Amino acid sequence: MSSVNNINRIAILGAESSGKSQLAEALASRYQTVWVPEYLREFVDAKQRVPQEDEQLLIATTQLQRENEAAKTANAWLFCDTTPLMTAIYSRHYFARVDAALEELEQEHDYDFTLVTAPDFPWTADGLQRESAAVRQRIHENLLSLLEERDIPFLLVEGSLKDRVEQVAFALDFLLE
Template sequence: MKAPLLRVAILGAESSGKSTLAAALAERLGTVWVPEYLREFVETHGRVPVAQDQFLIASTQVAREREAGASAHGVLICDTTPLMTVLYSRHYFGGEDAPLAALAASTQYDLTLVTAPDTPWVADGLQRESEAVRQLIYRQLLDELAARRIPHHILQGSLQQRLAHTMPLLEALPASV
């Protein structure tokens, strides 16, 4: 019988190193990671999403997590979750619709990591707005995690420092890799 798959969520504001950390963790653990679908959406459509796109973005992210789970080896690294889509929906559109809220509430992870916005902010064209927005979203994320009582660990510093902080957390999980 195959051991249950551990799912690790990496959350954080724009340009805080989520994707870099996800790729490095997956490589170190010999598993796969699920890239942030929002990035692909923006590149494919050549525009930022509108309110009506939010559920599609979050549900596609979750569907890709399910698909990637078949290729994962003990742990699946998820570069963002529907919760981040909820936060950005609130910021840009004044709230989230019921299907998005339900999806965020029903999607669970075994470990939640939050990348602190302590790396240089880098503009990337359409998707990223500003350092001020990055700091605001980070604070809102921490507030939301507290309100939902989601245990999380804040990762700061260089990629190597973040990896060094994360590995013991992974090893402490039941049936860990």
């Protein structure tokens, strides 16, 4: 694995309500490091609305800024709850396009390893951000297609949180050998 400043950045991608945040937090605890929460959630909670098309780039750049800040205090691993790639996928879904600057950020996807959370957790509506189990499944399929199309290797994690942490630990141990 390559790393910047001896920090391995792990992208945790997945559709809404698929356990990304829980997994990021659990992995950070297991590896005694920090994780980067999804800025979109904070944005929605603060504004009490979903972002508009012209705010998508702000969402992605803020996420990356927070990654860079967290990397300064990370201990070998940095678990990133989403990346600009997911912001772009949602932009395509909701606005049928991606801003050129966001598309550029999306293309970079410079992570040491990518995890994808399966949509096998019960879907939970939150009243603001989450739309439906059908949209979650569509986004999941779009994500897998995009990763395969771009030859971005990933591990699909499934099952309970405990099962997912074990799957990731096995993969990370294997990759470090």
